[in-house]
Amino acid sequence: MNKEELLKIWQRFADNNDFILNPDKNHVDLAAKGVLENEKKCGLKLCPCRLRDGTRERDLELICPCNFKSQDIWREKGRCWCGLFVKK
Numbered sequence: 001m002n003k004e005e006l007l008k009i010w011q012r013f014a015d016n017n018d019f020i021l022n023p024d025k026n027h028v029d030l031a032a033k034g035v036l037e038n039e040k041k042c043g044l045k046l047c048p049c050r051l052r053d054g055t056r057e058r059d060l061e062l063i064c065p066c067n068f069k070s071q072d073i074w075r076e077k078g079r080c081w082c083g084l085f086v087k088k
């Protein structure tokens, strides 16, 4: 998958929810680069800003997009951990 395809998927995901992609395009580009590097390295589109602990179970929690809306960071700061998705 290339960056443009990934950005389209993220945009569609945001369009179907009550949040948006971060309007800072550089921020989104950096996140996309990180996710695609992780995909190359380990075959999964893992979050670019959180650390793996090497277990499959944890890796599955880190696939982007993750379940950020159930986390404190969403309620407190209105964004996912990496700031890729933000509240409208």
Ligand code: SF4
Residues within 6 Å of the ligand: 031, 046, 047, 048, 049, 062, 063, 064, 065, 066, 067, 068, 080, 081, 082, 083, 084, 085
């Ligand atoms: S924190 Fe944001 S960038 Fe990281 S996996 Fe979750 S949705 Fe993706």
